[in-house]
Amino acid sequence: METIKYIFKRILQTIPLLIMVSLISFFIIRLSPVDPLAELKLNPSISPVTVEKERQRLGLDKPIIVQYGKWALSFVKGDLGVTSNGEKVSQKLKERIPNTLLLTTIVIFLTWLVGVPLGIIAAVHWKTNFDRILTVLTSIGMAIPSFFFAVLLLMFAVKTGWFPIGGLTSPNFADMSFGNKVLDIAYHLILPVFVLFTISLAGLQRQMRANMLDVLDSDYVKFARAKGLPEWMVIYKHALRNAVNPMITLLGFEFAGLLSGAALTEYVFQYPGLGRLILEAVLKSDINLVMASLMMGAIMLVLGNLIADILLIITDPRIRVKSS
């Protein structure tokens, strides 16, 4: 019961946060000297009626606070306006967000699967050659600019022809059976996932190693050893449980970092994700689309943090005690 109450409180806290985010983004975008309807007006396939409707909806003739109010109201209702091509923004987002989520969740899953064990091994074999080599490798992984790495991999893909050159699906995707569709997407995901995986693995492995080293130094681990417990039990039963908790907080940060890192990777690989969408929108100064995707990015980030916090409440009883 306590837990549920705490989780509920934590969920409520995100609402003012999101309102603040929307205010900040709204004012930043309105600072720009671009006429939000310029692109729409220039497009001959869009009727003046639609443009007028947009003007009404955005309240462009009214003061900026009213504009914000109007925007916020229609955002909550789910009406995000139209892009400069006249498509529905919500439709566009619906196509792109799952792709970004797919990419980031796979990357998070893989980095945890590999990074956490590597961190543990490095900590247990502290200052051995294995540990040193890992440190060098992670340093290298952290230093490669994601877009440059992506470009190099593309070069590799073009030269060998082993991997598809960008995109998420093959041209004949629509004709494939379900199983082949899944395989096709997986095949296209390999390179982008590999780029993001390499870059985020380094940070995770180092954090895990540091946590584990801290824990291995603590009194209760020394006590467990003194008691004569076998080493694997000391590590996996006593040390690991305590070392993993701070990692869960990191999950939220990792998600945030991935959203940002994914934007450049998506761009290079022509991957149809949210990052590339916002980039294209920015380059075309498509205000509705920029605003909506910025908000979506923020909502995803806040939700990511929320999930991490809730996981932490479940795994770490100390937090529950502190809050009540």
Added chain:
Amino acid sequence: MIKEVFQQLWKDKFARISLIVLAVIYAVLFFADFIAPYTKDFSDRTMAYVPPSKIFTIDKDGKLSKPYTYNYVREFDNDNLEIKYTLDRSKKHYIKFFSQGQPYKFLGLIPMKRHLFTTDKDGRIFLLGTDINGRDVFSRLLFGGRISMTIGFLALLVLFPIGLLYGGISGYFGGKVDSIMMRFAEAIMSIPSFYLLIILASILPSGMTSTQRFLLIVIILALIGWAGFARVVRGMVLSIKNQEYVQAARSIGASRMRIITKHILPQTTSFVIVAMTLSVPSYILSESGLSFLGLGIQQPDASWGNMLKEAQEFTNILYRPWLLTPGFLIFVSVLAFNVIGDTIRDILDPQSKTR
């Protein structure tokens, strides 16, 4: 204290190598005008995408000779429909050291003509080939490095005072001030930083001079990073503010701003140093990413990021690999900064064992 840190850095093998690498890079960038054979804007339109010049020290007769190079000539291959560059072996162009070449202003001030190396008037020496406009990649690498390698430091110089003061005020005042200020910082942190970065960069008006654009990008980079830094400072201030010497300062009637800036913030120095060295690379990466997308430093100015923009085309990656050199330089300098940052952290905070 800085001297001690430096001595310990020097003792560490990797940190020493990194320090030397960075020192060499910065020295070369400082003397870029002199070392580069061409100026930043020099372009030879007939020489687009020329491969790196070949330098010979042994001539046709097998004798040792002064280093010389041949020019490339452009030919159109009608069978394969492609432009080919072949060496024009009819005329040798000797490489001259410390001789007169294109006029330039050293550091933008002192007019000079001497270059470290150059060749005769109709000869061309392109150590790393040329780009689409026939500009020397090697020279632009040096001028671009000046921007890429300083922009991070400048952003930090803007960001740290803001973060320190913001975190200091928020932590020291506490209560409502604290919660409002921190909610605002959290809101900034809730926007994926790269999204915020490209949006801020895109609302910059066009038609600015390159200096204005450079400074605005510095400010944008600073706007992205201050919130996270301010939060950590606030946490530290919270733990410092109840110490006895702060209470003493309060009891003799020091003003709140004085207590924050003179008594509390100096205590965070070692953290600030670590945070600074650790975050330089991320700003180098952000700038290059931004310029790579065409939203950062604009042509004709060079930066490592916008030079890599050309690597977005498949033909360039496959047939003109010399265009990728800025990427390797970014990698090397970021790696060096990371190693130094890690070592400094170990020195200042012996308890953390991240290395």
